[in-house]
Amino acid sequence: MEKTNVMRLLDTVKIEYTARNYDPTLVDGEKIASILNEDFERVFKTLVTRGNDKNYYVFCIPVVFHLDLKKAAKSVGVKSIEMISQKELLPLTGYIHGGCSPIGMKKRFKTVIDETATLHKTIYVSAGKVGFQIELNPNDLRTYINAKFDDLVI
Template sequence: MKKEEKTNVMRVLDGKKIPYVSHSYEPDATMTGEEIAGILGETPEKVFKTLVTQGKSNAYYVFVIPVKEELDLKKAAKACGEKAVSMIKQKELLPLTGYVHGGCSPIGMKKQFPTFIHETATSFDKVYVSAGKVGFQIELTPQDLITVARISLADLIV
């Protein structure tokens, strides 16, 4: 485990007095979300990845889904009221959100975008999302995550 350092996500949560547990690990560029879940000692259903899309209207949307699942673009479009959405290009992620690929969190983006989490999140007492930096995850209650990132629940996976 790495020496603990504060990420922007942790600072946001601290500022809002939201309890969380931070986890860090040595990242590997080829690491999958399921491997990260294993490092955390959790099932992949509780570990969520953050995906950023753009709708036909050019608006941006954030989707948070379990790491082993695939975003259903039709369900995602329906959730946000767009005709269609598509994943943004990786090079657009940092300037748009302030986060790099593999370290994108639904908490503390440069701008608040409409954000949706897969509906299974609320069936767990704790979930994990990126802490805003590769190699860092935070564990918190789904309700706290939903509140702090102003997230809506939706059916989002294939």
């Protein structure tokens, strides 16, 4: 299996992970979880938002849930947030829709991982390329990207 930049970054800091790949024509998180034969609540999607303060914020939530914008805004200390458009994603993060990872973005943004991640020994996030996921310990992820856990979902 080819190594993505995310995998190389984790190798550099010696964080354990398991790489998995799937059909790259799939971008639906629930279908990806099914193909990986994993619990939907362990497969996380990465969402990028903009706050009313014009700063960007990243949220990682299970693929079966929706981001509660009010909870998310409160978590990062702003009045409101909104999702960015798909066309903004690549220039801002270096990732395309369906392959956005909380690891290795062009810039570090304040990141929050839904607290349900702490219920699992490992979770999945994108490996930075459509068709690739990594499984890793949620605390290792939180520490590496300097994130926090909080209640984010509806």
